[in-house]
Amino acid sequence: MKPNLSVKIGKLDLKNPVMVASGTFGYAEEFKDFFDLKKLGAIVTKTITIRPRQGNLPPRTCETPAGMLNSIGLENPGVDKFIEEKIPFLKKLGIPVIVSIAAEEGPEEFIVLVKQLDKISEISAIELNISCPNLQKNKLISQDAQSTFALVSAVRQLTEKTLITKLSPNVTSISEIALAAQNAGSDAVALINTLTGMSIDVHKRIPKIASWVGGLSGPAIRPVAVKMVWETYNKIKIPIIGMGGIMDIESALEFFIAGSTAISVGTANFINPGISLEIISGLKAYMEDNDIQNLSDITGKLKACKD
C-alpha cells in the first residue's frame, strides 16, 4: 500500500500537503541550493502590496525563548515588479504558486490586487493576508468577523481562483473569524499568523526590534497554533492550512491530527532549509507504519486521553 499524500484545497490539487509559509521562503529562489523545490506541495510567496514597500527600520528580528520576533513590515517590490521578476522563476518549478497579498491603507487595495492577479495563469491561488501585525494599524481586518466577512465577500466576486484567508491568533475567538471567512466564500483558511510580542534590551532600555512590537513565531507558539486549529476544525467545513512552530515531522503531525488538511513550514526554514522535504518523507513513513492510506484518515482524528 502506497500512502496517498495528495490533498485538495479549493480548486487546488496538491501532490502533498506541505507548503512553505508566506514571508519565510522569500520568492523561493533563496532555497534552490538546499533542495529540489519541485517536491513541495505548494509555495506561498512573501506578501505583496500594490506599491513597492521599503519595510520597517532595522533591527527587524530578534530571538526569544524557542521563538523569534520579526517586524519586516512587508518589504516587497510591489505587484508589478513581482509579476515581472519573480513569477518566471516560480513558473519554472511547475508547482502551485499561492500569492499572498495585503493592503497598506484600505481594503480596496485587495480588490485592485485580486483583479490584477486573477488574470495571471501561473498563479494557482491567492492568500489574503488580513493578519499582518507589522502594519501599524489599530485593528486588523482579521480581528473582526464582520470586516473579514465583508473583505472576503468582495474579493470572492472577482476571482474563480482558490482563495485562502490567513488569520491572526491575536483574537478572542479565531474560530468565529474563520467561520466568517467560510461564510463569505473563502476556499480555505490559513492559521496562524504571528502572535504580537515584544522583547526589551534591558541594558539600553529599548525594544529589541525598531518597530517596538513584532510578530512571534517558532516552536514557542506551537501549542497556541495547534489549539486554534483544533478549535477551528470543530467549527468550520472548509480546509485548514495549519502552521505555527512546525519544526519537524512530529510537530507537523500534530497539526494534521488537530484538523489541518495541509500545513505550512515557516520559521523552521531559517533553521533547516531542507526541512519541508524531511517532513514529506516523514509523513510517508508515518502513514506506512500506521497503515494509513489517505491523509484524511488522520485529519482531525484526535481521540480522548484515557488509560
Add this chain to the structure above:
Amino acid sequence: MKPNLSVKIGKLDLKNPVMVASGTFGYAEEFKDFFDLKKLGAIVTKTITIRPRQGNLPPRTCETPAGMLNSIGLENPGVDKFIEEKIPFLKKLGIPVIVSIAAEEGPEEFIVLVKQLDKISEISAIELNISCPNLQKNKLISQDAQSTFALVSAVRQLTEKTLITKLSPNVTSISEIALAAQNAGSDAVALINTLTGMSIDVHKRIPKIASWVGGLSGPAIRPVAVKMVWETYNKIKIPIIGMGGIMDIESALEFFIAGSTAISVGTANFINPGISLEIISGLKAYMEDNDIQNLSDITGKLKACKD
C-alpha cells in the same frame, strides 16, 4: 545610595516588587526548604473556590518548547478549609498574602467569597481570577469588557481591601479589558494568565493533557506578556503586576521597563525554587549599577531604538 525597592499596589505596601504567581507556589509551604519566604514582596495563593474542587483528570501537565501546558482545573480545598489550614502558616510569614479566588459556575460566587475573605485580617488583598482557562466555559469574564466591569464593580462595593484583577491574554485587546477593570475600581491588574494551548501525542493521537486544552506558561510566552504589559501601561493608570515567562533578573527587568509596578514569578518556581530571591538581589544590583534610586524611575521607561 541605597536603592529603594518598595512599591505600592492599592493600599498594599510591598517591601519589594517580587511576588509569586497564583498556582505556582501552592500555599507557600512547599517552598520553605528553599529560601526564607519572608523575603518575598508578597505571596499570591493558589486560586480557591467556595467548595473544594478535585480538579481535572491527569495527566495535567506537559512540556512544550520553552514552555509547559497545565490543566490543573483549580484543585483546591475550598475557602473554609483554606482559611482553617493554610492561613495560619501564611500568617506566620508576616508578608502580604494575596488570596486568588474564582467562581465555578456564576459570578455571584465571587460575591460570597469576597464577603467571607473581607473579614479576615491576615489577608492583605484579593485577586480576582477571571481568566482561568481550565474551567470548561465558553467565554471567560475577562474576555469581555462589560462582564469584567460588572464583576469588578460588584465586588468593589464589598471590600476595602486591595483588589487585583487577573486578566487573560486570550483576547483581541487586553488593554480594553484592563481599562474596564480600572474603571470599575480595581486597584491593580495582574497580567498575563496563561495562553490557551494544546499539545498532541502523535503516536497515540491523543492530547498530552487529559482535558485536551490547557494553559501555556513559561519563557515561550514572555514576548506576548511583555507586549501586553506595555500596551496596557499606555492605556491605564492603576499599577500593573506583570508576569509571563519571567525566569531570571533580565526577564524580570523587561517587565518593569514595559510598565509593571510589580512582577510575579510563575513557572520559574518549578525550575528554580529560589529564583524569586535571585531576582530581588539582581534588581538591587541593577539599580545600583545604573544609579537608580526608585523603581518608578524605570517603570515603563522604554525608549525608542536608534543608533
Add this chain to the structure above:
Amino acid sequence: MKNFQLKAKILSQTKIKDNYWYCELSALQAAKIAQPGQFINIRVNDNFDPLLRRPISIHGVSGEKIKIFYCVVGRATEILAQRKKGEYLDIIGPLGNGFNYRGGAKSKEQTILVAGGMGVAPLVFLAQKIIASKTLVLIGAKTKKQILCAEEFKKLGCQVKFSTDDGSLGFSGKITDLLKTVLTQGISSRIFACGPAPMLKAVTRIACENNIDSQLSLEEHMACGIGACLGCVVSTKSGYKRVCKDGPVFSGRELIW
C-alpha cells in the same frame, strides 16, 4: 524531611549498555537522608528547552554519593547522558515519600520485589536496606537483553527470578504471571513494585487477591516535583494525591486504578 537544591558534581557517568546509563553524583546533604523510593529532580542544562526538571529515582547511596540509573528515552535524558564527569548538575532532592520497608516481614515470610523495565532503579536501593536472604526479586523485560541489574540484586544476596515476553530468559510471559506462580509457592508478606503502570495495576490486584501488602512506585508527568503545582496527581481512596510529594510510593490499598 528536608529538600535541598544542590549543584552536584558528576563523579562518574557510564554507559551500561544500549541506552542505559549509570551515574554517580556528589550530593552529601541529599545522600545523608535519602531513602529508597525517593527521587531527585534534575535540570539537565541551563537552557529553556527542555524547560522542566526530570525526576530520576535514587538508585543507591554511599557516603556523599547519590547513584542514579537511567534510560535515554527523549531529549532531556539524551542531554543528561552527554553531561561529562566533573561537570555540575543542578538537582533537587531527596524528594517524595519512599518505600515503607521497616518492620514488615515476619520470620518465615519473604519480601517480593517486582521490577518491570527501568523499575529496577529504586528497587536496588531498597534491596540494600532490607534483609536480602528473605528477598525474592522478580525482574521482567521484553527480552533477555533488556533485563537490568540482575547482578546487583544477586550480589546483595537476593534470590532473583526473571520473566521475558519472548521467553529468552526465565519465565516466558508477563512478570505478573510469574508473580502469581511465585505466590503459590511460598509465604510472602509484602510486595514492593516499580515499573510500567499496567504492570503496577496488575500487581496491586494480585496482591489484593492474595491479601498481601503492596507498595507501588508510580510515575506521572511532573512540573515542579515538590508538591506545589498539583500536576502529578493519581486517584486514591482519599481523592487525588500528588505522586511527587505524597508518593511516588503508594500502598496498593489506597490506589484507585
Add this chain to the structure above:
Amino acid sequence: MKNFQLKAKILSQTKIKDNYWYCELSALQAAKIAQPGQFINIRVNDNFDPLLRRPISIHGVSGEKIKIFYCVVGRATEILAQRKKGEYLDIIGPLGNGFNYRGGAKSKEQTILVAGGMGVAPLVFLAQKIIASKTLVLIGAKTKKQILCAEEFKKLGCQVKFSTDDGSLGFSGKITDLLKTVLTQGISSRIFACGPAPMLKAVTRIACENNIDSQLSLEEHMACGIGACLGCVVSTKSGYKRVCKDGPVFSGRELIW
C-alpha cells in the same frame, strides 16, 4: 555561488585566551569555494533554545578545513565553545558576498585593513589573499590584552600597527584616529574594514574624505542568513539591502550611515 548545508566535523577547538576560541571544521565543499568576507551560519545544538543559527566569519581555509575565530558573548557562543573535537556541527555556507579584493592596488599604493575587536576574524583570511608586502593592518582594541591575531598578520608578512583606547599598546586612542594619521603618511588605494558599527561609520567617512575606496563588513541580527526573511537589512543608496546575501561586505560608497 552555491551554498551548502553540511554536518561539519570539529577538527579542533582551542581556547586562545579569555573568551576567544579558535576552531577548525571539516567542510570540504564549503572550504573549496569560500572567499574572504563570507561567513558560515552555525546551529550550535539540536534544541530550540537558542533557536536560530549564528553567523560566524570564515577566518581561514586550508584544504577541507574551514577555520573560525569567535568570542563567547552570549548563550549560543557559549554552547559552541562547549562542543568538542570529533563532534559534528550543522553549518550552512559559505554565505554572502565577500571582499572584492582582486585587481585593486597599483604598484606603489598600499592596502589598509582596519580591524576593530573581533573584526580581525575575516581580515586574516583576506590578508592571505592579497599581497602582504603592500598591506598595512591596523588592529584596535580597548587595551593590549584584547589585541587579536597580530602574529597571524605578521607571519603573512603584513605591516601591523596597533591602537588601544588606554594606550597600553601602540597608538593611544581610537583606531580611526590612527587611520587618519596613517593616511597622511603614505599612498593608500583602498581600505577593508571590519569591526563595531561606529568604527565602520567613521572609516567610511575618512575613506570618503580621502577619496579612497572602502569596503566594510557589516553585522545585523540574522534570522535566516540566506536572504529569505529580509530581516538583516541596512540602508544603502539603492534602498535596503540584506547583510546576509547582498553583504556582509558593502562598499563605503553605497552605504547610508
